[in-house]
Amino acid sequence: MPRAAGRPFMALPGPTNIPEPILRAMDRPTEDFNSPAFEALAAGCYRDLKRVFKTDGTILCWASSGHGAWESTIVNLFRPGDAIVIPETGAFSTWWAEMAGLFGAEVVTLPGDWRSAADPDAVEDALRKDTERRIRAVGVVHSETSTGVLSDVAAIRRAMDAAGHDALLMVDTISSLASMDYRMDEWRVDVTVGGSQKGLMLPTGLGIIGLNDRALAIAREGGSPRRYWSWQRMVDLGGDLPKFPGTAPTQIFSGMRVALDMLFEEGLDNVFARHRRMADLVRLAVEEWGLELNARHAGERSDTVTAVRWPEGHDPNAFRDSLRDRFNVAVSHGLLDLAGKIVRIGHLGDLNETMILGLLGAIEANLALDGVPHRPGGAQAAIKRVASNPA
Numbered sequence: 280m281p282r283a284a285g286r287p288f289m290a291l292p293g294p295t296n297i298p299e300p301i302l303r304a305m306d307r308p309t310e311d312f313n314s315p316a317f318e319a320l321a322a323g324c325y326r327d328l329k330r331v332f333k334t335d336g337t338i339l340c341w342a343s344s345g346h347g348a349w350e351s352t353i354v355n356l357f358r359p360g361d362a363i364v365i366p367e368t369g370a371f372s373t374w375w376a377e378m379a380g381l382f383g384a385e386v387v388t389l390p391g392d393w394r395s396a397a398d399p400d401a402v403e404d405a406l407r408k409d410t411e412r413r414i415r416a417v418g419v420v421h422s423e424t425s426t427g428v429l430s431d432v433a434a435i436r437r438a439m440d441a442a443g444h445d446a447l448l449m450v451d452t453i454s455s456l457a458s459m460d461y462r463m464d465e466w467r468v469d470v471t472v473g474g475s476q477k478g479l480m481l482p483t484g485l486g487i488i489g490l491n492d493r494a495l496a497i498a499r500e501g502g503s504p505r506r507y508w509s510w511q512r513m514v515d516l517g518g519d520l521p522k523f524p525g526t527a528p529t530q531i532f533s534g535m536r537v538a539l540d541m542l543f544e545e546g547l548d549n550v551f552a553r554h555r556r557m558a559d560l561v562r563l564a565v566e567e568w569g570l571e572l573n574a575r576h577a578g579e580r581s582d583t584v585t586a587v588r589w590p591e592g593h594d595p596n597a598f599r600d601s602l603r604d605r606f607n608v609a610v611s612h613g614l615l616d617l618a619g620k621i622v623r624i625g626h627l628g629d630l631n632e633t634m635i636l637g638l639l640g641a642i643e644a645n646l647a648l649d650g651v652p653h654r655p656g657g658a659q660a661a662i663k664r665v666a667s668n669p670a
């Protein structure tokens with residue numbers, strides 16, 4: 280196959296394209312991670328990550344993906360036999376529940392159709408039934424990357440309050456952090472799970488946790504055997520600055536400094552508004568093509584990933600492959616129950632209208648080339664929207 284000219288276009292829901300300033304910041308020799316200069320760099324990153332999480336709590340990082348940050352929540356907070364409530368919203372809520380079960384937790388799964396948000400009423404009902412107070416936490420995926428569904432975290436907290444239960448609220452923000460509005464302290468979230476490779480515009484490599492004093496106190500008294508994932512050990516070793524467990528990936532922290540500066544220069548509210556505009560363009564094109572959005576309800580659609588249900592008799596994975604081979608564009612596939620049923624289009628990180636319009640043009644051309652049933656005009660509809668409502 281001949282070389283594909285131009286830069287590969289990343290329309291995955293993570294990892295995202297890495298902006299040039301961040302790439303240049305990481306293009307440097309490894310430095311002493313115990314030096315005062317690096318410790319000052321890391322301290323600034325930890326401090327400014329709090330602005331992204333919107334918390335006054337503690338930020339911790341590991342060399343891992345978001346799955347590692349998930350595992351830290353389980354081993355720090357749960358002993359075998361403790362219960363956790365996890366609303367089923369897609370593959371990632373399913374895998375988080377599976378992980379908790381492997382460590383001996385009793386998982387109370389609230390069944391879902393993978394097309395709708397976590398149901399606050401179902402959470403409230405599950406907590407009211409827990410008269411023995413065995414449920415330690417509720418775990419919710421904010422933006423379910425596998426389905427394009429967005430859950431209302433504030434509504435889940437209100438449901439927990441209505442039940443009068445003292446369970447912790449844990450939220451996975453891996454595909455929403457730094458791309459959509461998230462308010463850890465205002466929504467009284469106890470533990471937030473994040474990662475470096477999506478809205479933060481960095482390479483895969485950092486699992487990130489935000490936690491409040493209540494979660495840290497519970498971890499201090501309980502949990503399962505752990506060392507690398509120990510929240511308390513990181514806090515104890517580091518004093519004012521939580522100690523990175525092992526060798527710190529210094530280049531990623533150098534990139535993070537620039538990524539955070541870019542987010543704050545644009546302004547977080549402007550970042551969120553830009554992601555909404557990009558998502559609206561994608562959803563407009565999909566509906567114009569006559570294809571079906573997986574997320575049923577308009578208010579429950581993520582601004583970072585759109586899942587498109589594929590017409591019967593046509594292979595979404597074959598479309599994904601041909602789109603990559605013809606146009607150097609990468610979109611993602613369905614997972615678990617949605618394998619072979621959807622295409623997932625990512626629209627998060629450092630992107631603008633020009634990039635989205637090019638993406639939609641490539642997708643529409645490939646729909647025609649692959650003979651996928653659709654109505655032409657989705658890309659043109661997006662162009663008209665941009666022309667009539669310039670940013």
